[in-house]
Structures are given as C-alpha cells and as structure tokens.
Amino acid sequence: MSERAIELREITKTYVNGPLRVPALHGISFVIERGEYVAIMGPSGSGKSTLMNLIGCLDSPTSGTYVLDGVEVSKLDDNALAEVRLRRMGFVFQGFNLLARTDALRNVALPLFYAGVPAKQRQALAQRALEQVGLGERGRHQPSQLSGGEQQRVAIARALINDPAVLLADEPTGNLDSKTGEEIMGLFSKLHESGRTIIVVTHDEQIARKARRVIRLRDGLVVSDTICDFFALPG
Amino acid sequence: MTYLLEALATLSANRLRTALSLAGLVVGVGAVIAIQILGHAMTGATTGIFQGFSNYTFLVYPNNQNGFSEAQAVSFAEVDQLQSIPNVRLAIPYWQLTLLSRVGHNTAQLVVGPTGAQPEFFSQPIAQGRLIAQAEVDDAARVCILSANAAQQLAPGGGSLVGTTVRAGSVECQVVGVLAKPPSGAQNYNFGSDIYLPYTTFERHFLPERNSYEVLVLIADIGQIAATEDAVKSALRQLKNGKFSYQTFDNFFLAKLAARVFDALTLIVGVIAAISLVVSGIGIMNILLVSVTERTREIGIRKAIGARRAQVMAQFFFEAAILTFTGCALGTLAGIAIGWWINTQYIVKISGVIVPVPWLSSVLLASLFAAAITLAFGTYPAYRAAGLDPIEALRYE
Numbered sequence: 001m002s003e004r005a006i007e008l009r010e011i012t013k014t015y016v017n018g019p020l021r022v023p024a025l026h027g028i029s030f031v032i033e034r035g036e037y038v039a040i041m042g043p044s045g046s047g048k049s050t051l052m053n054l055i056g057c058l059d060s061p062t063s064g065t066y067v068l069d070g071v072e073v074s075k076l077d078d079n080a081l082a083e084v085r086l087r088r089m090g091f092v093f094q095g096f097n098l099l100a101r102t103d104a105l106r107n108v109a110l111p112l113f114y115a116g117v118p119a120k121q122r123q124a125l126a127q128r129a130l131e132q133v134g135l136g137e138r139g140r141h142q143p144s145q146l147s148g149g150e151q152q153r154v155a156i157a158r159a160l161i162n163d164p165a166v167l168l169a170d171e172p173t174g175n176l177d178s179k180t181g182e183e184i185m186g187l188f189s190k191l192h193e194s195g196r197t198i199i200v201v202t203h204d205e206q207i208a209r210k211a212r213r214v215i216r217l218r219d220g221l222v223v224s225d226t227i228c229d230f231f232a233l234p235g
Numbered sequence: 236m237t238y239l240l241e242a243l244a245t246l247s248a249n250r251l252r253t254a255l256s257l258a259g260l261v262v263g264v265g266a267v268i269a270i271q272i273l274g275h276a277m278t279g280a281t282t283g284i285f286q287g288f289s290n291y292t293f294l295v296y297p298n299n300q301n302g303f304s305e306a307q308a309v310s311f312a313e314v315d316q317l318q319s320i321p322n323v324r325l326a327i328p329y330w331q332l333t334l335l336s337r338v339g340h341n342t343a344q345l346v347v348g349p350t351g352a353q354p355e356f357f358s359q360p361i362a363q364g365r366l367i368a369q370a371e372v373d374d375a376a377r378v379c380i381l382s383a384n385a386a387q388q389l390a391p392g393g394g395s396l397v398g399t400t401v402r403a404g405s406v407e408c409q410v411v412g413v414l415a416k417p418p419s420g421a422q423n424y425n426f427g428s429d430i431y432l433p434y435t436t437f438e439r440h441f442l443p444e445r446n447s448y449e450v451l452v453l454i455a456d457i458g459q460i461a462a463t464e465d466a467v468k469s470a471l472r473q474l475k476n477g478k479f480s481y482q483t484f485d486n487f488f489l490a491k492l493a494a495r496v497f498d499a500l501t502l503i504v505g506v507i508a509a510i511s512l513v514v515s516g517i518g519i520m521n522i523l524l525v526s527v528t529e530r531t532r533e534i535g536i537r538k539a540i541g542a543r544r545a546q547v548m549a550q551f552f553f554e555a556a557i558l559t560f561t562g563c564a565l566g567t568l569a570g571i572a573i574g575w576w577i578n579t580q581y582i583v584k585i586s587g588v589i590v591p592v593p594w595l596s597s598v599l600l601a602s603l604f605a606a607a608i609t610l611a612f613g614t615y616p617a618y619r620a621a622g623l624d625p626i627e628a629l630r631y632e
C-alpha cells in the first residue's frame with residue numbers, strides 16, 4: 001500500500017511570545033505513507049517536538065499545508081482539531097502524561113469517554129488494549145504503582161485505543177533506562193508489523209535504526225531523509 | 236449523566252482535595268446556619284421568658300421616685316373611670332399577697348391575686364376544671380383557680396384539686412380550675428399568681444380600704460397596647476390632678492429590652508459567622524487554586540487526547556456543582572443539628588419555649604455564597620485552562 005498518511009508542504013512555525021518571535025521550523029516538506037515507521041532525529045532545539053506537535057494536531061503551523069489522510073488539517077479550528085486528535089492520532093509523550101490517582105484502565109479508557117463510547121464498552125476495550133501492551137493484570141493499578149516502562153505502556157495503550165491512523169511518540173524512551181527503552185521500542189516494532197503508521201522522535205541511533213526511514217532536522221529544516229532499504233518489508 | 240459519573244470519579248480519585256474543599260464548605264455554611272438558628276431562638280425566647288403574665292394585660296402603678304404616699308393609691312371609683320378608655324376590656328384593682336395556704340394537711344406559701352372571668356387574664360390555658368364564671372365574679376363567689384405550681388405544692392401526690400377547698404390566709408374557697416404548667420424554666424420569672432380569686436372576692440377580703448396601688452388592665456387588641464397604656468396613664472394623671480404620674484409594665488416591655496440585647500448579640504455573632512463563611516470561602520478558593528497547576532496538566536492531557544473545550548468545561552462544572560451541592564447540604568444539616576442541639580439543650584432551659592426558626596433564608600444565603608465561591612474558583616481556572624493550547628497546558632509547571 002502506498003496511500004499517503006501524512007503530507008507536509010512548506011510547513012513553518014514561528015513562536016510568538018509578546019514581542020519575541022522564535023522561528024522553530026523554516027519550511028518542512030515530506031510525505032509519510034501508510035504503514036511507515038519513521039524516526040525523526042536532530043540536535044536539541046532543532047524543532048523535533050515542534051514538528052511532532054504539528055503532526056499530532058496539538059498545534060497549528062504558522063504557514064504551509066498539512067494534509068492528513070486526504071484532509072487538510074492546517075486550516076481546521078479548535079474543535080475540529082480536537083476531533084482529529086481524538087479519532088486519528090495516538091500521542092505518546094516522554095513524560096507519559098497519565099492522569100494521577102486514576103487507575104490504568106480509566107487512563108486508557110479516557111479517549112473513549114470523549115468519543116462517547118458507553119461505559120461498559122469502554123471498560124472492555126481498555127482491558128483489551130492493556131492486554132495488547134502486556135499489562136492485562138495491572139488495570140486497577142494507579143500510575144504511582146507502576147514502573148516507568150509500565151506507565152509508558154499504559155500511555156501507548158491509551159494512544160492506541162481509538163485505533164488511530166498514526167501513532168506519534170516524542171522521545172518515548174527519554175525517561176526510561178536502556179533496557180526498558182528497548183522493551184518499549186520492541187512494542188513499537190510489533191505495532192509497526194501489524195500495520196500501524198508510527199513516527200518516533202529520538203536521540204538514540206540504536207533506536208532510530210529500528211525504523212525504516214530516518215528524517216534528520218537541523219535548525220528547523222530537513223537535512224536528510226533516508227530510507228533504509230536493506231530492511232525487509234513486513235509480511 | 237456520563238459527565239456526572241466522570242466528575243464523581245475524578246472527585247473520588249482526588250479524595251484529599253475533595254475532602255478539604257468539602258470541609259471548608261461544610262464549616263462555613265454550617266456555622267452561618269447554626270448561628271442564625273441560635274440568634275432567632277434567643278430573640279424569640281425572650282418573649283417566652285416572662286411567663287405567668289398574660290400578653291393581654293398590663294399593670295399600672297405609681298411612679299414613686301419621690302417617695303411613696305397614700306394619695307397615689309387608686310380608688311375603686313377611679314379604676315371604674317378607666318373602663319371607658321378604648322381597647323380597655325376590664326380594669327381591676329390589683330395586688331398580690333403571699334399567704335400561708337392549705338389543702339388538707341398540705342401547706343405552702345403562695346401568691347394570691349385577683350383575676351376576671353376572661354381567659355385572656357391567664358398566660359396558660361386551663362388544664363383541669365374550668366374558668367371562673369362571670370356570675371361568680373358578679374357574686375364575689377369564693378372560688379379560685381390554681382396555678383400548676385400551686386397545685387403541685389398543695390397536692391404533692393398529684394391528685395386533682397378541682398372541687399376541693401383551699402384556705403388562703405383566712406379565706407376558704409373552692410377550686411374550680413387548675414392552669415396548665417408553663418414551659419419549663421419560666422418559673423424564675425413568674426409575674427403571675429398561684430391562687431387566682433375573682434377580683435370581687437379578692438377586693439372584699441384583701442382590699443378593705445377600697446383602693447389599691449396597682450391596676451391590672453385587660454385589653455382587646457394587643458397591637459394597640461402601647462397606645463392604651465398611654466391613655467390609661469394620662470387618664471390616671473388627670474384623675475390625680477397631675478400631682479402623680481404612673482407607669483406601666485407588660486410582657487413586651489421586658490421582652491423588648493431583652494430582645495434588644497439579643498438582637499445586638501445576634502448581630503455580633505452573625506458578623507462572626509459571616510467572617511467564618513468568608514474565611515472558609517478563602518479556604519475553598521485556596522484549595523481549588525492550589526490544584527490549578529495539577530489540574531492544568533490534567534486539562535492538557537485531556538485536551539491532547541482529544542477532549543473538546545466544552546467537554547472539559549462540562550466536567551469541571553459538574554465537579555464544582557457536586558462539591559457545592561454536597562458541601563451546602565452537609566453544612567445545612569450540620570448547622571441545623573448544632574443549632575437545634577444548643578437550642579434544646581441550653582436556650583430552651585432559659586426561655587421554656589422552642590421558637591420556630593425561619594432558617595430557610597439563611598440556608599439560601601449561605602448556600603448561594605458558597606455556591607458562588609465554588610463555581611467561581613472551581614470553574615474559572617478550568618475555563619482559563621481549557622482555553623489554553625494543549626501543549627502549553629502540558630508544559631505548565
């Protein structure tokens with residue numbers, strides 16, 4: 001399959017803080033096909049997170065065009081963007097961002113609540129998602145009772161629960177030790193094999209090597225975009 | 236409905252925060268309501284303190300600052316002149332004597348005084364027997380009505396005294412009725428008598444000079460009591476050619492004095508209560524504001540996941556509404572319970588009456604205030620945060 005999941009054309013982003021203007025992206029263009037596994041790399045401050053937030057519809061570009069699954073989202077309003085985040089995006093953060101004092105099941109089920117899924121069904125779906133990430137037994141545990149790796153897996157389960165078109169992860173292993181990080185990356189590989197489109201931001205070449213394609217940024221520009229053909233395509 | 240459940244889930248997930256906000260509300264609302272109840276009860280209680288003296292009567296007596304003279308006494312003829320004053324139903328010469336009284340072998344020192352046939356002469360209803368008949372008044376019959384206190388002292392065993400003969404001093408008379416017991420606590424301030432004789436009988440035996448220093452006036456309309464008192468006072472002054480002046484005493488006189496004291500007290504305590512409500516309001520504010528940082532992150536997470544602004548707001552509103560409602564309800568219950576307890580344990584012992592308290596207005600007022608605080612400080616930060624960019628909210632420290 002070679003349908004376009006994501007198409008960016010001349011995306012720029014300038015942060016405006018009062019009189020201060022911080023240009024973070026200077027015109028980014030690339031296309032990501034469905035089912036691709038892409039790593040985004042680059043030095044600190046190069047605009048990786050900014051780019052991820054734009055792709056994840058958490059933020060809007062200053063200029064340029066962003067087409068997601070054939071729909072131009074760069075011009076959507078607040079509520080429409082929320083709808084896109086809810087139905088088409090799964091976001092995994094470096095800091096997990098789970099709700100405190102809320103057990104794993106409820107955390108995973110949260111997107112379903114906003115999607116208007118009835119409570120009974122939410123519970124069952126959340127349980128299934130937790131099983132997918134290997135935490136079927138830990139549904140009643142709160143984030144504080146889980147290790148970092150487990151928390152990140154709960155966050156991944158939450159990101160996957162609405163069956164999103166794209167899974168985005170901004171330094172998902174940044175807060176984890178290397179062994180746990182590998183486990184998480186293994187999970188991403190498995191998800192990729194099952195056909196998901198995945199975009200991961202990372203500093204770790206080791207991790208980037210798992211992806212088929214690596215996009216490197218510097219100072220808000222794409223400096224290289226390599227597809228590692230020697231990896232066999234899944235299936 | 237689902238938002239309500241979700242809000243409940245969030246509230247129970249954050250028990251400490253919920254409990255602290257609730258505690259503030261409960262204390263604030265409870266304090267205001269308890270104090271309102273007590274204030275009303277104390278003010279209302281003052282009218283109940285002076286039992287044994289009917290609201291339909293007042294007493295007239297010489298203003299004897301310059302010493303006491305026989306000329307100040309009001310003659311029976313002069314008393315009769317007062318009958319024509321508007322609103323005066325009956326004016327009778329008045330006096331009370333403490334006499335050794337006896338029924339069978341039981342004796343007691345009891346206050347003997349005059350009365351008429353009208354039930355309004357008494358502050359208590361008849362418990363046994365009947366009132367004195369007008370014919371018995373006209374005939375100066377030797378009948379009497381006993382107060383509950385007198386009945387208790389003369390028949391400690393508790394038997395009915397109606398029909399028996401009481402000897403008051405040297406006068407024997409037949410008991411026709413016994414008054415009901417006034418509410419407990421009133422005895423200390425009893426201005427009434429223990430043995431009531433028809434005033435005609437009383438005059439014959441105890442006022443042989445055919446004059447008295449005091450006049451008891453029975454009126455028709457309580458609302459006109461002050462005007463009637465003035466009319467009686469000036470009539471007597473005229474009868475005495477302006478040489479003497481007279482003053483009056485009624486239940487309202489002392490009650491008004493006491494009520495003024497209690498009104499002042501209620502005001503002071505009410506101010507303290509209002510301060511406590513404000514303080515607890517600040518407490519609620521504080522707790523809700525302190526949680527804003529945490530909540531801003533929470534909102535960031537919810538928005539990043541795909542919650543729309545309105546959905547986030549709805550949840551926060553429900554949370555605040557549940558808090559407000561529960562807090563005000565608990566506070567109201569606590570306030571009423573505490574107010575009621577102090578009222579029945581202490582105030583009723585003083586006054587002898589349980590005063591119905593118009594607490595509804597204070598409940599509404601306190602609840603409105605608490606609700607405003609909770610909604611304002613529970614929802615406003617959420618409203619602001621819900622408007623934030625999700626990334627900004629996530630970055631919020």
Ligand SMILES: Nc1ncnc2c1ncn2[C@@H]1O[C@H](COP(=O)(O)OP(=O)(O)OP(=O)(O)O)[C@@H](O)[C@H]1O
Pocket residue numbers: 015016017022023024042043044045046047048049050051
């Ligand atoms: N909210 C903001 N306001 C102003 N400037 C910002 C904001 N967010 C990011 N920037 C700036 O934009 C540039 C890119 O930031 P970004 O966070 O995308 O970098 P990054 O590649 O993710 O870095 P790191 O690897 O450290 O996470 C930086 O210069 C940063 O200072």
Ligand SMILES: [Mg+2]
Pocket residue numbers: 048049050170
């Ligand atoms: Mg970053």
